[in-house]
Amino acid sequence: xxxxxxxxLAAGDGTRLKSNRPKALHEVCGYPMLHHVLKVATEANAxxxxxxxxYEGDQIRSAFTDRTNLEFADQLERLGTGHxxxxxxxxxxxxxxxxxxxxxxxxxxxxxxxxxxxxxxRHQDAAATILTAELKEPRGYGRILRYDDNxxxxxxxxxxxxxxxxxxxxxNTGTYCFDSKHLxxxxxxxxxxxxxxEYYLTDCIRILVDEGKRVEAVITEDSEEVIGVNTRVQLAxxxxxxxxxxxxxxxxxxxxxxxxxxxxxxDEAIIGKDTVLxxxxxxxxKTRIGEGxxxxxxxxxxxxxxxxxxxxxxxxxxxxxx
Numbered sequence: 001x002x003x004x005x006x007x008x009l010a011a012g013d014g015t016r017l018k019s020n021r022p023k024a025l026h027e028v029c030g031y032p033m034l035h036h037v038l039k040v041a042t043e044a045n046a047x048x049x050x051x052x053x054x055y056e057g058d059q060i061r062s063a064f065t066d067r068t069n070l071e072f073a074d075q076l077e078r079l080g081t082g083h084x085x086x087x088x089x090x091x092x093x094x095x096x097x098x099x100x101x102x103x104x105x106x107x108x109x110x111x112x113x114x115x116x117x118x119x120x121x122r123h124q125d126a127a128a129t130i131l132t133a134e135l136k137e138p139r140g141y142g143r144i145l146r147y148d149d150n151x152x153x154x155x156x157x158x159x160x161x162x163x164x165x166x167x168x169x170x171x172n173t174g175t176y177c178f179d180s181k182h183l184x185x186x187x188x189x190x191x192x193x194x195x196x197x198e199y200y201l202t203d204c205i206r207i208l209v210d211e212g213k214r215v216e217a218v219i220t221e222d223s224e225e226v227i228g229v230n231t232r233v234q235l236a237x238x239x240x241x242x243x244x245x246x247x248x249x250x251x252x253x254x255x256x257x258x259x260x261x262x263x264x265x266x267d268e269a270i271i272g273k274d275t276v277l278x279x280x281x282x283x284x285x286k287t288r289i290g291e292g293x294x295x296x297x298x299x300x301x302x303x304x305x306x307x308x309x310x311x312x313x314x315x316x317x318x319x320x321x322x
Contacts, residue, residue: 003097004118006046008037009084009174010104011054011075016230022056024104025063026235029242030266030284032063033229036107036242038070044114046100050091052084080198081174082190085183092180098122099183101176101201105229107238109175113220118177120218127182127213128205130155131175133226134219141171142202144217152215155202159195170219172202173226182213242267263296272308 014023024034038049048069053060054076061072073087085101092099098121100114113131121129130152132144143165145153155172156165186204194200209215220226229235246267247260254273257263262279265271271289278296283289287301290308295301302318310322 002122003095004044004046004100005092005095005097005180006038006041006044006049006100006102007085007088008034008041008049008051008102008104009081010034010051010060011057011078011084012105013055017232017235020056022053022060023229024060026229028107028229028235028238029246031268033107033238034060034064034104036267037102037104037109038064038067040109040111040114041100041102043111044100044118050088051104052087054078079192080196081201082187082199082203085201086187086199089184089187092184095180097180099178099180101174101178103174103228106174106226107229108225108227108241110222110225113222113225114175117175117218120216121177124214124216126177126216127179127208129177129216129218130205131173131177131226132170132217132219133173133223134169135171135223135226136169138166138169138171141173143168144170144172146170152205152209152217154206154209157194157196157200157202170217171226173220174228175226176201178204182208 010024012023014021017023017026025032028036041049050071050073052073052075057074064070071091073091075084075087117129117131140158142155142157143161145156147153186207189207190199190203192199205215224241227234227238229238243264246265247257250265250271251257255271256276259279263277264282266284269283269287272291274291275289275293280298281296282300285303287304289306292309293306294311298314299312300316304317304320306312306322
């Protein structure tokens with residue numbers, strides 16, 4: 001089987017978040033967005049990861065010092081997504097396989113979606129495969145161009161699109177699977193001839209199509225997965241969606257949550273079956289709760305262990321064992 005690596009584009013400065021922190025370090029359900037992207041890429045069987053950093057890149061490096069199979073590439077000039085990928089070339093000098101390209105501000109992708117993308121890419125023996133979505137309101141996204149026979153023709157960025165292209169609802173999610181050889185060959189042929197004066201990664205798709213290479217597209221069934229976080233409003237939206245998934249997972253595993261709208265559980269908390277969470281229960285960090293417990297109302301537990309059959313009401317517990 002071909003090898004799989006991931007490249008995560010995380011050089012964003014979070015201007016619209018109005019923050020001094022890099023965008024990728026803003027948290028969703030207790031962990032930085034980059035953590036969620038790395039986690040899903042690993043679960044999709046990427047054996048190594050290259051993260052492209054720029055603004056305050058040392059902060060990102062420091063936040064992930066405990067990670068294995070993780071490398072960093074610096075994008076010192078903000079010259080577009082294609083330029084960001086160029087900065088990873090030296091990390092793949094002796095690599096022959098597929099490269100999964102993800103954005104560091106898209107924390108909602110499910111592993112099944114990425115697996116489907118990679119599997120289709122390999123089944124079709126494609127040079128590149130794009131993950132797309134159909135949105136009712138596609139504003140802000142690049143649009144997928146197709147020939148009359150539905151084959152992928154290319155991607156046009158919204159700022160470069162005409163009014164007919166802007167009417168297209170199928171959008172580019174910014175997530176791809178590339179054959180590494182075709183990726184770096186096409187990167188050597190792109191230029192800055194566009195309205196942004198940037199190197200677009202999407203131009204690699206056009207080049208591959210023009211050269212007769214096979215380019216595929218996979219449409220994700222859940223458009224919520226593609227949400228990118230650029231503002232605090234979108235950050236809250238991502239938090240709500242991921243929190244709902246986490247609570248649903250726990251309920252399906254035998255935990256009772258009396259009011260899901262009034263409970264908060266971090267992504268890596270572990271809760272035993274037959275435990276009941278009452279309104280106002282907040283479970284964060286690497287908390288471990290045993291079986292048959294009653295937690296809440298109005299209880300916050302942080303990085304702590306709660307034994308089986310415990311009842312914790314109106315309490316604040318941190319770095320403790322109960």
